[in-house]
Structures are given as structure tokens and as C-alpha cells.
Amino acid sequence: MPVDLHVLRFRAMGSPCEVRIHGGAEAARVAEAARAEVLRLEAKYSRYREDSLATRINRSAGDPTGVVVDRETAALFDYAAASHRHSDGLFDITSGILRRAWDFKSGVLPSQAAIDALLPLVGWNRVRWEAPRIVLPRAGMQLDFGGYVKEYAADRAAEICREHGARHGLVDLGGDVAVVGPHPDGSPWRVGIRDPRAPTEALLTLPLGWGGIASSGDYERCMVVDGVRYGHILDPRTGWPVRGLAAVSVVADHCLVAGTLTTIAMLKGERGVAWLESSGAHCLYVTGDGFVGGGLLEARRAGQSAAAGAWLRASSCGGSATSSGRKPAAVSGSLAATASATVAKAPR
Amino acid sequence: MLAALTASALLLPGLARAQEERWGVDYGFTLYSEDDLDSDKLQAGSPERYEIETHQLRMRAPLGGRIDVGLDLVHETMSGATPWFVEPDANGEPVQVMTGASVEDQRSDVLLRGTYLFDESRTSLLGGYSKEDDYQATNFGFSAEHDFNEKNTTFSWGAGLSLDEIDPTPTATNLNPSQEDKRSLSIFAGISQVINRSSIVQSTFTYQNGSGFLSDPYKLVSVGGVNLPDSRPDSRNQFSWLTRYRRHFSSVNGALHADYRLYVDDWDVTSHTVELAWYQMLWDALAVIPSVRYYTQSQAEFYGPYFVTSPGGEFTSDYRLSPYGALSWKLRAETRLSDWPFRMAWKVGVSWERYQSSGDLAIRDVEIENPGLVSFNVLMFNLSARF
Numbered sequence: 001m002p003v004d005l006h007v008l009r010f011r012a013m014g015s016p017c018e019v020r021i022h023g024g025a026e027a028a029r030v031a032e033a034a035r036a037e038v039l040r041l042e043a044k045y046s047r048y049r050e051d052s053l054a055t056r057i058n059r060s061a062g063d064p065t066g067v068v069v070d071r072e073t074a075a076l077f078d079y080a081a082a083s084h085r086h087s088d089g090l091f092d093i094t095s096g097i098l099r100r101a102w103d104f105k106s107g108v109l110p111s112q113a114a115i116d117a118l119l120p121l122v123g124w125n126r127v128r129w130e131a132p133r134i135v136l137p138r139a140g141m142q143l144d145f146g147g148y149v150k151e152y153a154a155d156r157a158a159e160i161c162r163e164h165g166a167r168h169g170l171v172d173l174g175g176d177v178a179v180v181g182p183h184p185d186g187s188p189w190r191v192g193i194r195d196p197r198a199p200t201e202a203l204l205t206l207p208l209g210w211g212g213i214a215s216s217g218d219y220e221r222c223m224v225v226d227g228v229r230y231g232h233i234l235d236p237r238t239g240w241p242v243r244g245l246a247a248v249s250v251v252a253d254h255c256l257v258a259g260t261l262t263t264i265a266m267l268k269g270e271r272g273v274a275w276l277e278s279s280g281a282h283c284l285y286v287t288g289d290g291f292v293g294g295g296l297l298e299a300r301r302a303g304q305s306a307a308a309g310a311w312l313r314a315s316s317c318g319g320s321a322t323s324s325g326r327k328p329a330a331v332s333g334s335l336a337a338t339a340s341a342t343v344a345k346a347p348r
Numbered sequence: 349m350l351a352a353l354t355a356s357a358l359l360l361p362g363l364a365r366a367q368e369e370r371w372g373v374d375y376g377f378t379l380y381s382e383d384d385l386d387s388d389k390l391q392a393g394s395p396e397r398y399e400i401e402t403h404q405l406r407m408r409a410p411l412g413g414r415i416d417v418g419l420d421l422v423h424e425t426m427s428g429a430t431p432w433f434v435e436p437d438a439n440g441e442p443v444q445v446m447t448g449a450s451v452e453d454q455r456s457d458v459l460l461r462g463t464y465l466f467d468e469s470r471t472s473l474l475g476g477y478s479k480e481d482d483y484q485a486t487n488f489g490f491s492a493e494h495d496f497n498e499k500n501t502t503f504s505w506g507a508g509l510s511l512d513e514i515d516p517t518p519t520a521t522n523l524n525p526s527q528e529d530k531r532s533l534s535i536f537a538g539i540s541q542v543i544n545r546s547s548i549v550q551s552t553f554t555y556q557n558g559s560g561f562l563s564d565p566y567k568l569v570s571v572g573g574v575n576l577p578d579s580r581p582d583s584r585n586q587f588s589w590l591t592r593y594r595r596h597f598s599s600v601n602g603a604l605h606a607d608y609r610l611y612v613d614d615w616d617v618t619s620h621t622v623e624l625a626w627y628q629m630l631w632d633a634l635a636v637i638p639s640v641r642y643y644t645q646s647q648a649e650f651y652g653p654y655f656v657t658s659p660g661g662e663f664t665s666d667y668r669l670s671p672y673g674a675l676s677w678k679l680r681a682e683t684r685l686s687d688w689p690f691r692m693a694w695k696v697g698v699s700w701e702r703y704q705s706s707g708d709l710a711i712r713d714v715e716i717e718n719p720g721l722v723s724f725n726v727l728m729f730n731l732s733a734r735f
Contacts, residue, residue: 075360082356086349152360165412256360257353279349 015174062139095236096144115239151259212255216262217247244269376730389719393446394429431720433568442653516565528561619645670718673709
């Protein structure tokens with residue numbers, strides 16, 4: 001590892017975070033600026049903070065005059081609205097309230113009545129968003145930026161690094177990664193993807209020289225009741241956990257877009273694989289029964305040789321998913337070798 | 349889906365520039381080859397017309413987040429004979445006299461451009477120098493673009509100045525040519541408007557003023573049986589208005605490009621150009637682009653294929669100032685290679701164009717067609733990398 005790599009570790013948005021920047025004394029200043037940006041967004045959009053904008057909006061629920069928001073927030077709402085539309089209502093920033101019914105630590109399933117009581121408060125279509133004013137018409141409704149603001153923060157922090165002149169670096173916010181630029185020698189970063197069945201180990205590492213990667217999985221919070229596994233991904237339409245994919249990772253130009261695609265794919269459940277295949281995204285997935293697939297598997301193999309990687313055809317899920325899909329046992333054989341090369345593990 | 353979300357993400361503050369801040373290198377090779385002159389139109393000289401090989405290298409680099417610099421290098425090799433003068437044959441039909449031995453010339457061109465990116469506007473300064481055996485040009489330019497209306501409207505304007513020196517090589521009829529100067533100034537203003545999700549229209553008005561030596565030092569004009577040097581006015585005012593329309597059809601993953609250009613100048617030349625192109629995307633990575641272009645122009649007021657009596661001080665028989673029309677077809681294919689895991693994308697393109705001009709193709713009847721009208725093929729290959 002080059003000696004001039006500056007690493008700043010901190011906690012934000014409920015996750016361990018890392019900013020890695022190549023460069024001399026300047027790198028420390030750049031990394032600090034990136035951290036400041038992440039903390040700014042956390043302070044603005046955390047629903048756990050009394051003084052945040054998110055809290056102010058949520059407190060306004062039931063007030064027909066709503067809240068007038070700034071340009072950045074308006075753009076985030078526009079993005080949420082577009083994602084809601086493109087996912088047929090699956091991507092929904094009002095669905096966080098369903099967690100009130102689901103206590104994953106308790107090991108007890110909620111009653112259908114408890115879920116039914118919350119469903120009328122869920123639905124982006126119930127929100128009145130007329131820029132710059134947002135109105136939550138029903139008391140008790142809540143917006144949760146947690147579904148995408150961490151990914152946006154990774155992109156913003158990487159952009160701040162570039163604005164400060166950094167060209168080689170990476171921002172990792174609890175596994176949501178945005179690349180500032182490849183290593184000074186042009187080689188890509190290696191980003192570890194966690195194995196959903198063994199969360200402390202990397203399923204594999206991916207070379208990433210640009211853009212961002214985001215992952216989503218049901219290993220993060222779940223409970224097993226009567227031998228059935230219930231993940232934390234809740235369908236905003238039914239209020240129940242979605243069953244299907246165990247984990248998804250997507251590479252895209254922006255970490256934000258990658259994160260939205262993983263969220264939607266998880267919510268699609270059994271149909272998530274087919275949907276990912278048609279979305280045109282670079283992806284990797286693990287199905288509920290342990291099948292590993294996605295164009296990124298292919299890409300990783302080619303990416304192990306820099307020259308081959310550079311010439312790699314843009315790998316989308318389409319087509320290659322079936323040819324490269326393998327049982328995880330076959331993957332883990334090669335894992336030991338690649339995992340040691342990991343410099344940026346997804347520490348979620 | 350990916351594209352739709354990315355488009356939404358790009359509207360977020362600070363994410364827009366992520367895509368643009370890339371290094372770029374483009375290389376292009378063009379082979380331009382004119383058809384031999386028909387033997388029934390050739391009075392004397394070589395029938396082998398011009399062939400030009402062009403190598404072009406463009407480099408673009410972002411410096412910091414706000415500044416972009418670009419360098420364009422061009423090297424051309426030209427060879428072949430060119431139309432010299434037109435004279436009447438025994439029946440009074442105009443026939444072409446070409447230059448004899450093959451002319452061989454080279455041109456090198458360098459252009460440096462710097463762009464400063466403001467949040468909602470861009471300003472560029474450029475300077476260039478071009479050199480041939482007998483010609484050199486120095487040019488400067490300024491241009492700016494401003495976005496309005498949430499980037500749905502873009503206004504652009506700019507100005508350019510070119511100072512040229514012509515130092516003609518001696519010919520059989522002009523043993524001691526004098527060195528001449530030429531100056532051209534151009535200004536343009538245009539607006540582009542996003543109409544909806546899938547269509548955009550752009551309209552640009554350009555004015556150009558040329559002054560100084562605007563004649564062709566290598567052409568003669570037959571006036572009353574005597575060959576006199578090509579002689580044109582020492583100033584020219586040109587106006588052109590170009591309108592372009594782009595429409596994407598998502599159902600077939602293709603796009604229509606339709607352009608119309610109107611041109612008038614104070615030498616009495618009026619021309620119309622219509623171009624239609626269809627961009628068909630196949631499997632996301634390959635684009636096939638067939639296009640067709642029609643052109644028609646009226647003659648300059650002092651043009652004639654040849655003159656029986658002297659028309660006064662200004663005369664030319666250059667086919668480029670004659671009345672004619674032209675039709676060209678072009679087929680282009682472009683493919684994109686690799687974009688992952690490195691932020692590097694390659695694009696490879698090839699194209700072939702066939703151009704034919706004649707008096708019959710003009711919109712108005714042409715009584716006497718200039719025998720020097722040209723037809724040519726253009727083959728092009730280009731490779732570009734972004735990283």
C-alpha cells in the first residue's frame with residue numbers, strides 16, 4: 001500500500017465510515033471536509049435528531065400548511081418521487097413507520113391489526129409534494145430519509161473531495177461506497193462485498209475505479225420465528241417483510257442510484273432477479289436459496305487482470321446472469337485469495 | 349430504469365458534474381477522395397482530382413473542478429490536380445482545364461481551448477494556428493453558454509477572428525505572385541430549448557465578414573479568350589441560420605436528427621441545406637446512423653463558366669460559386685467498449701459518405717453546368733477514450 005494514503009475513520013449515520021485519500025498533508029484536510037459534509041447531511045436528515053429538518057417535517061404531519069424546504073431537500077424529494085414512480089410504488093420514503101410494528105429483537109411477529117393500523121399512514125402518493133412545500137396530510141405520517149441519504153452523502157462527500165482537488169480516493173459510509181478516483185497508478189479500489197450468510201466475511205471483492213457501489217441484504221436485521229426468516233425489508237403495500245433475495249449489490253455512476261436499485265430489487269422479492277436483469281445495472285445478487293449471480297461476478301474475474309478489466313465489455317445483469325450464476329460453495333473456494341487484497345471492506 | 353434514475357440523480361446539487369469530469373482522447377482518420385474528372389469534361393491536365401488524408405488528435409483534460417483544457421492537432425496531406433480554368437470547346441460547351449502535375453501539400457493545425465465552468469454557464473477562449481506551404485492562419489475565439497429555466501434553455505454566443513496570409517507558390521502563368529492578406533470575423537448567437545423529455549430544438553444565427561484577398565490565386569478565368577487571374581470582391585458578408593431538431597423515440601430506442609440551414613451572402617449566393625439522420629441504438633452498445641443531406645445554391649453574381657466579353661473587374665469560374673445542387677448519403681456505425689471496472693470508455697466509429705453534385709440537382713434550372721463540379725467519397729475511422 002502506498003505510504004501517502006490518508007485514512008480517516010469516523011462514525012456517522014449509524015455506521016462505521018471511512019474516507020481514503022491519496023496525497024500528502026493536503027489529504028487530511030480533504031478527508032476532514034468530506035467528513036464535515038457527511039455530518040452536515042446527518043444533522044439535516046436524521047429523524048433521531050430533535051433539531052433536524054427531518055424531525056421538523058415529521059412534526060408537521062397533520063398540519064395542512066406543511067413545511068417549505070430548501071433546494072437540496074426539494075431535489076431529494078423529486079428524486080424520491082421519481083424512484084417511487086419508476087418502482088411502481090415500492091421505493092417509498094414514508095414506509096419507515098412500519099418499523100413500529102416490527103420489533104426484530106423481540107422475536108415475536110406483530111399482529112395483523114397492528115400492521116393494518118399503520119398502513120393508512122404509508123404511501124408517497126398520500127404526501128402532497130408541491131415544490132418547495134411538503135405536506136404530510138395525516139397526523140402520524142413520517143418521512144424517512146434513511147433509505148437513501150447515506151448513499152447521497154457518499155456521493156456528496158466524494159464530490160467534495162474532488163472539489164478540494166483530490167483525484168484518488170474513496171468514501172465508504174457503512175458499505176455505501178463512492179469513488180473519488182482510482183489509485184494514483186490508475187488501478188481500481190477493491191471493495192469487499194459481505195456474504196449474507198456469514199456477515200463477517202467477504203463474499204468476494206470487486207474492483208471499483210469509478211462511480212459507486214451500494215449493497216442491501218436481509219442479514220442486517222432479521223428474526224426467525226417458527227423456522228421462518230423475517231428480514232427487515234418491508235413491503236410498503238402490505239407491511240410484511242419481502243422474501244426473495246438475500247443480498248444485492250449494484251455498481252452505478254452514483255452510489256445514490258446504486259442504492260435505490262438495490263432497495264427496489266430487494267423489495268421486488270422473488271421477481272428481483274428478473275427485474276435487475278432487465279434494469280441494465282451492473283449487479284451481484286444472492287438469492288434466498290443461496291444462488292449467487294449477476295454480471296459483476298463476470299466482471300470481477302476479468303477485473304483481476306487490469307488489462308483485461310479495462311477492455312471488459314460493459315457487463316450488465318442481462319444474459320450473463322445465468323451463465324455466471326454459481327452456487328456459493330464454488331465462489332467461496334476463490335474467496336480466501338481475493339479477500340486478503342481487500343483494502344476497503346464493506347463494514348456494515 | 350438505470351438511465352431514468354441517473355437522470356433524476358443528476359438534478360441533485362453537486363452530483364451533476366460527476367459525469368463530465370473526465371479526461372478524453374480522440375483520434376480520427378479521414379480519407380477524402382474526389383472522383384476523377386469525366387473525360388468528356390476534361391480539356392487538358394490531369395483527371396486525377398484531390399485526395400486528402402487527415403489525422404486528427406483531440407485531447408481534453410479537466411484541471412480542478414472548474415477548468416477544462418483541450419488541444420486539437422490536425423495533420424493533412426493533400427495530393428492531386430485541381431480545376432484551373434474553364435474554356436469553351438469547339439461547340440461552345442464549357443470544358444475544364446485542370447492543373448497538370450500532381451500538387452502535393454501538407455497542412456498542420458493546432459488549436460488550444462480553455463473553458464471555465466460556472467454553475468450555470470460556461471466560457472471558452474481559444475486560439476489556433478494553421479500552416480501550409482503557401483498559407484498560414486492565426487485565429488482567436490471566444491464563446492459562452494448560459495443555462496436558464498432549470499437548464500431547459502441554453503443561450504450561446506461567441507465571436508471569432510482569423511488572420512490569414514497567402515503566399516502563393518509561383519505557377520506557369522504567375523511567376524511572381526504577391527503575398528496577400530485576408531481577415532475574417534464571425535459572430536454567432538443561438539438558443540437551444542428542451543421541448544419535452546424526448547425532444548430538443550436549437551437555432552443558431554451566424555454572421556461572417558471576410559475582407560482582403562478573397563480570390564483564388566491558383567485559378568484563372570477565360571475572358572474573351574484570354575486567361576485572367578480569378579478576381580473577386582475584397583469583402584464578403586455572409587449570414588446563416590441553422591435550426592436543428594432532435595427527437596428520441598424510446599419505443600424503438602432510436603432518434604431522429606433533422607437540420608435545416610439557410611445561407612445568404614452579398615455575393616448573391618443563397619443556399620439551402622437539409623439533413624436527416626436516424627440514430628438507431630442496438631443492444632445498448634452499437635449505434636447505426638444512416639443519414640442523407642441535400643444542398644442547393646444559386647451562383648455568385650460575378651460567376652460565369654467563361655466570359656465572351658469582359659464583365660468588368662470581377663469574375664470567377666470557380667465551381668464552388670456556380671449554381672448547383674448536391675446529394676450525399678452517409679452510413680455510420682459506432683460501438684462502445686468497456687466501462688467497467690475502470691472509469692474508462694472506448695468508442696470506435698466508422699463511416700462512409702458518398703457526395704455527388706451536379707447542375708441537375710439544383711432547385712432551380714441550371715442552364716450551363718460547371719464542368720468542374722465535384723463528387724467524392726469520405727471514409728472515416730475514429731477511436732475515442734474517456735477515463
